Amino acid sequence: MKKVARITKQDILGIKPGKFEIFLLESAKAVRSAVTYAYQLAQYEDLPKGVLKYSTSADYKNHTAIITAVPVE
Structure with a gap:
């Protein structure tokens, strides 16, 4: 588990295919922002x-x- 104030582009893009990362954030609002950011990066x-x-x-x-x-199958 990685404790961070906010998730960066490098945090997300650094996750290897088929793997996951757990992030501990400061607030529920930060969690929502992180989830939204992950979807935006993919688009x-x-x-x-x-x-x-x-x-x-x-x-x-x-x-x-x-x-x-x-991962791409």
């Missing part, structure tokens, strides 16, 4: 080789976001 950026898109899971009560790099 507007060139993704790392082998990554099709990113899937997310959010736990607003515990301020955690899980971001998974979905």
Whole structure:
């Protein structure tokens, strides 16, 4: 689990295909922003080789976001 104030582009793009990263953020609002940012990156950026898109899971009560790099099959 990585404790961060906010998620950066490098945090998301650094996730290897088929792997996930758990982020502990400061607030529920920061969790929502992180989830939204992951989806936006998948739409507007060139993704790392082998990554099709990113899937997310959010736990607003515990301020955690899980971001998974979905591999190209």
